[in-house]
Amino acid sequence: MSRIGLKPIDLPAGVEITVSEKNLVEVKGPKGQLSQQIDPEMVINIEDGVLNVARPSEQKRHKSVHGLSRTLIWNMVVGVTEGYQKSLDIVGTGYRAAKQGNKLVLSLGYSHPIELDDPKGLEVEVPAQNKIVVKGIDKQQVGNFAAKIRDYRKPEPYKGKGIRYTGEHVRRKVGKTGK
Structure with a gap:
């Protein structure tokens, strides 16, 4: 079980996230803009200013990428807000x-x-x-x-x-x- 992957990401005010096809995540904030390609099999949901990353199955590969995907997105959010x-x-x-x-x-x-x-x-x-x-x-x-x-x-x-x-x-x- 990925404890980090299950944590939701609260999006601060002024941060916009767009997820395009094949999970290209773009984050815009007060300090700039970043984009990162996340594993295409991960499921990224944005609802009410909260972002969640879910894995499609319990395969070992999906478990290992789950926490990484969430952390990469979190690092982008912190980067465009605080640096x-x-x-x-x-x-x-x-x-x-x-x-x-x-x-x-x-x-x-x-x-x-x-x-x-x-x-x-x-x-x-x-x-x-x-x-x-x-x-x-x-x-x-x-x-x-x-x-x-x-x-x-x-x-x-x-x-x-x-x-x-x-x-x-x-x-x-x-x-x-x-x-």
């Missing part, structure tokens, strides 16, 4: 970030600075030299771009230097001991 953001911290001497126009410039101890263009639909802010905030309405796109930034210098376990998510705990190792 998503990921914060990254830069730890290390000489490591810094700067914003030049629509480019993010990272100095991470390499022989060259790393320049990244802002992806379409995302907003990247640098409130301080050691902090990066990625904002957008698509949860997957925000997470992917934050992970791409983090991959340039993952936190290392000995000194903890690198790029980490805000609040992420980095397990520290003890270094060599001299005799």
Whole structure:
């Protein structure tokens, strides 16, 4: 039984959802518009400002896609109303970030600075030299771009230097001991 799939989605004021053939779900809200292809076999009902996702049978495949379908729609609704953001911290001497126009410039101890263009639909802010905030309405796109930034210098376990998510705990190792 999918507990998540059975939960109804209450649609906030100002959000419009249209479901076209083959379950292409389009969500419009105050922050923008998103669309996602949901499994065509899932049954999507909208009544009195409440959206329900039902599965056609008790097959294993339908059970596994049921909760996923509901969560994808819920993420779109939250995205167009509130939006998503990921914060990254830069730890290390000489490591810094700067914003030049629509480019993010990272100095991470390499022989060259790393320049990244802002992806379409995302907003990247640098409130301080050691902090990066990625904002957008698509949860997957925000997470992917934050992970791409983090991959340039993952936190290392000995000194903890690198790029980490805000609040992420980095397990520290003890270094060599001299005799």
